[in-house]
Amino acid sequence: MGVSSVLTKMKKADEFTTPYTCMAAIKKGGIETKLSMLVMGLGNFVHGQKIKGLLFLAVEVAYLVFMAVNGIGFIQMLPSLGSVPQEEIWDEVNQVYIYTKGDQSVLILLYGVATVLLTLLMFWAWRGALKSAYRVECLAKQKKHINTFSQDLKSLLNENLYRLLMTPPMIFIFAFTILPLIFMICMAFTSYSKIDNHLMLFDWVGLENFRTLIAERNAELLDTIDNECKHFATVRELL
Numbered sequence: 001m002g003v004s005s006v007l008t009k010m011k012k013a014d015e016f017t018t019p020y021t022c023m024a025a026i027k028k029g030g031i032e033t034k035l036s037m038l039v040m041g042l043g044n045f046v047h048g049q050k051i052k053g054l055l056f057l058a059v060e061v062a063y064l065v066f067m068a069v070n071g072i073g074f075i076q077m078l079p080s081l082g083s084v085p086q087e088e089i090w091d092e093v094n095q096v097y098i099y100t101k102g103d104q105s106v107l108i109l110l111y112g113v114a115t116v117l118l119t120l121l122m123f124w125a126w127r128g129a130l131k132s133a134y135r136v137e138c139l140a141k142q143k144k145h146i147n148t149f150s151q152d153l154k155s156l157l158n159e160n161l162y163r164l165l166m167t168p169p170m171i172f173i174f175a176f177t178i179l180p181l182i183f184m185i186c187m188a189f190t191s192y193s194k195i196d197n198h199l200m201l202f203d204w205v206g207l208e209n210f211r212t213l214i215a216e217r218n219a220e221l222l223d224t225i226d227n228e229c230k231h232f233a234t235v236r237e238l239l
Contacts, residue, residue: 025130049149052132066118109187
């Protein structure tokens, strides 16, 4: 009975294991698979999965364009959170104050965190494209059937239904839970404050906020203990 249960567990474990890993693709893959590390989807395109290969390539191109246009700038500004403050200038003509456009640290932090998370997602997509290229290469060498794009779509309603059902919730969790959570955690390590016009521009302060908070709590605790001791002493004198 014990041996059969162990074999059953081993069979279930085998269902989730795959020989098509990134390390195997790098070590054992052909030239088209290894080039897929640079040009996503190349291995799929070479072995007949042209639409799938072009989709992988489109994802890579979109990411590179985003990084070239905005992403690199967001990452570069993340360590400083901006350096140009908003200034108040008197307009002699209209007799009013006008405000120059300065760096907005809140947006810099938000866009920087989003870019980092997007890069992690891109790395995940890159791994998927590499494993997919290695998989079709192995199937081609073994002269096995390689799914067309339409067959891959149909599989989403059968054996890969769990991927179809889990993708929308994961997107919403990432956009409305993970990203805001990491953003707010990062805010705790900055000098963000609405006092003294710090709302537009602030900087990283490390653990200083936590040191201040602990020091204030300790001071309040010591004041409370001191007051209680004085109160106790006064009551004792009266008795």
